[in-house]
Amino acid sequence: MTTLPTLFSPITIRNLQIRNRILSTGHDTTLPTAFVPNDALVAYHRARAAGGAGLIVMQVAGVHETARYTSHLLMATTDECIPGYARVADAVHAHGCALFGQLFHPGREIMESQDGTLPVAYAPSAVPNERFHVTPRPLSLRMIDEIIAGYAAAARRLERAGLDGVELVASHGYLPAQFLNPRVNLRQDRYGGDDLARRRFIDDVITAIRAATGPDFIVGMRISGDEKDEEGLDADDVMAALVAFDGRFDYYNITAGTSAGIGSAINIAPPMMVAPGHTAPLSAAIRARVTTPVFVAGRINQPQDAERILASGAADMVGMTRAMICDPDMPAKARDGRLDDIRACIACNQACIGHFHMGYPISCIQHPETGRELTYGALVPAERPRRVLVAGGGPAGMKAAAIAAARGHEVILCEAGRQLGGQALLAQTLPGRAEFGGIVTNLAREMTLAGVDVRLNQPVTRALIDEIAADAVVIATGARPRAGHVEGAETGHVVNPWQVLRNEVNVGASVLIADWSLDWIGMGLAEKLARDGCRVRLVVDGYMPGQRIHQYVRDHWAGVLHDLGVEVIAYARLYGVDERTVYCQHATSGAAMVFEDVDTLITNLGHERVTTLEDELAETAIETHVIGDALTPRTAEEAVFEGLKVGVAV
Structure with a gap:
């Protein structure tokens, strides 16, 4: 008997009853080949449907040739996509789970090209972004018409494939959000100039999709309740738009952040230093103002947290994506009251979105079977x-x-x-x-x-x-x-990270961390010691601290260290120490780099x-x-x- 009654109550969206409130939100798996669903993607989603998810939203599908923001997304621009989508739908539906697809255009948020050359990105206006340093080309009215038609045609293809609905991706600063944003959309034609005109693109898209699909086909919209960026949409902007669109969509799927900003992109897949369920206040405020059902996602990795969010009235469904990347059977375990058996996501980001950013198929450091279902999906006795x-x-x-x-x-x-x-x-x-x-x-x-x-x-x-x-x-x-050879180590106070973390040494008031590993250890030690009141210099043998860890973790930590006053020096190869002076070489020029008044040298030189x-x-x-x-x-x-x-x- 479940102790999570709200989480495991059914919900009806339009005319579709979904068996519970657990949602796997759209996320890039890097599994598809040739831009269409394949055996690996079918097996991946089958595992989560079999594990008890109520609704799976597949990863983004491009609706126009200019939507190719990576080399491994899905494309729904031709009928060639239909058989693959149909196979996913059959596999998911066989386990009683609903299936939606995502309709996508990135606008200026282009990560990579198809052949290594810099691509041409298209957006409402020629306003560059911070994260990818892309200056887009303004969309012509003719191309806007093509893209709107592309959304409708893609929705129709997914309906023909047997999916239950589609989701317009307006989250994270992608094209629909760019049209809404007065700081990004500088147009003065029918798609810009005032709030009504800036909403017209989304209005035209939903109108076109409704005309192209049947009366029972579900159309939702994913949007960031607050893009959390100086140049992004704020909560008031989004609230006004969602109130204006109330009743046009079958649900709103609320998240946070934008791809456009280095600091705000962390909200796309918030790591463990971000509080669980941090987006629930955004969805709660929206749900109080609209009649449209509201979903929410944002590091909800435990069923108990999901139940609290739902029971509080903050949302109608909860996205638990990484929770099911880590444990595909999480819903079934929670339903059966086996909470201690759930393999809880720790939000390390290393093998899920970390793999995506490196161009590798999705997985999980705790559950490497994820993304490898065809090989390790079933244990052979x-x-x-x-x-x-x-x-x-x-x-x-x-x-x-x-x-x-x-x-x-x-x-x-x-x-x-x-x-x-x-x-x-x-x-x-x-x-x-x-x-x-x-x-x-x-x-x-x-x-x-x-x-x-x-x-x-x-x-x-x-x-x-x-x-x-x-x-x-x-x-x-x-x-x-690994101790390594540090010239003059016997003259100074030289320790390793394990000794510091085990409280086996007194580090003194002025610390220099010589960081060869470029992982969590150097940045973590720097934060810990700075919070303890030490003067900290983080000297890295690379071009940035945290160079080998996931960018969201690294970027967040870089901001924390900056605010704590940690001095970061890059391209510094440790050479030696002489009492309270540490000597390094510039890693490219070989020039001497001298650091004085060092009480303790911490050598993070890897392991043996x-x-x-x-x-x-x-x-x-x-x-x-x-x-x-x-x-x-x-x-x-x-x-x-x-x-x-x-x-x-x-």
Whole structure:
């Protein structure tokens, strides 16, 4: 019996009853090939429909040739898209889930071209954006007519494919929002000059879609309730537009932010330092003023939070997209009251939108099966149960143990320390990173459900392997901080990040962080120590701090460090130290860079793998598998994925 009655009550939109209030919002998966839905995309959405989602909104589909904002979006400009969409619809509907598509034109928000040359972007006016540094070409009236017709034709194709509805994407500063925005739309013709004229584009689009589709076909609009940018639409602008459009759309899907601004783009997929459900006040204010049903999305990763938002009257449906990227079965688990079994999203952004920004298919650091459903969608039971010993209780070892046990093996996991988690235990101690510890909780629960025998304070040796009589050994013993060679280190106070995070050293009042890793460690330490009152200089051996982490996390952190007064120096390669003076070289010119009055030098120089057990077993006939940082130091994403792969293979 569910303890979430509002979340699991049905809702009717137009003439369609949706089984619950859980929505997977439109998000780019980078799975499609040739601009149409393929087997991988069908399998991806099938998994979430089977897991109990009420409604899935597919990723954006371009409605005009000028809408190609990436090289891997869907296009709905020809009938070639219909068979692929029909296959997704059949797969989703077979599990009782509703399916909508998104209709899209980015306007000036072009990320990349199709061939590496700079594309021509089209917008209401020639107003550049900040994030992609695009200066668009103003749309002619003839092209506006073509694009409006493109929206209608695309909607008709998706209806023919069997989808239940479409969503006009006016969120995040894309083309419809650009027409609404008086700071972006400088036109003085029928599409600009006053509020009524600036709304005409959306008005003409919805009119054209209604004329092209049947009476039961649903048409909604996604829009940012506040673009949270100086040049963007504010809450009053959006409210006025939605009140004016009230009754024209079947629902409003409320989010926040704009793609156009470096600081506001974080709202597209807010990382863990942003409060869960932060957009609910926006949707609540809108819902109080309109009769149109209101959906909301914005880091709603727990069903309990979703229930509170719905029960408070802030929205009629909730977007829980990353929650289902992390755990496709989240709705079913929540419905059945198995809340402790849910693998909660930690909003790290590393393998979901992080993969998208690198051009790779979507996944999840906790659930690498996501995006790989065709390969890992169903576990194959082991033909012959074996005794598997896993050495190391970090993310790699825990995932390997859980998967191997779920396949029927007898699995013993030994962790030398008193706690599971490895480096995740350190990551969660930094400001704004506490949620990262959720990866430990979630993987530990997976092991419990699979029946893994976990032994803490138990190092693995050859003698233990013989005693247990293991058929296979998985080495996941992790890594330790790399010291590197720092000239004169014996004369200064030189420490590593682990010592600081474990409170094993006194860092003094003036700190220099020499950051080679360019990951969360350098920026996180800088924030922590600045908040503790230290003078902090973050010296990075690269062109920016956080160079190797997702841009939303990095950009947000850059603002935090700036406001805290942290001095950031780029292109600085650590050379040496002489008592309270640190010496670096400019990474490109080789010129000396000297930093004085340093009480403590913190060297974030990466990690080195722990090889003790691997070396001990090297000359034996014992079947061994080396994964995670023990293979070579990287991130939690690779560790968990390799745990999955070895758990399937062993």
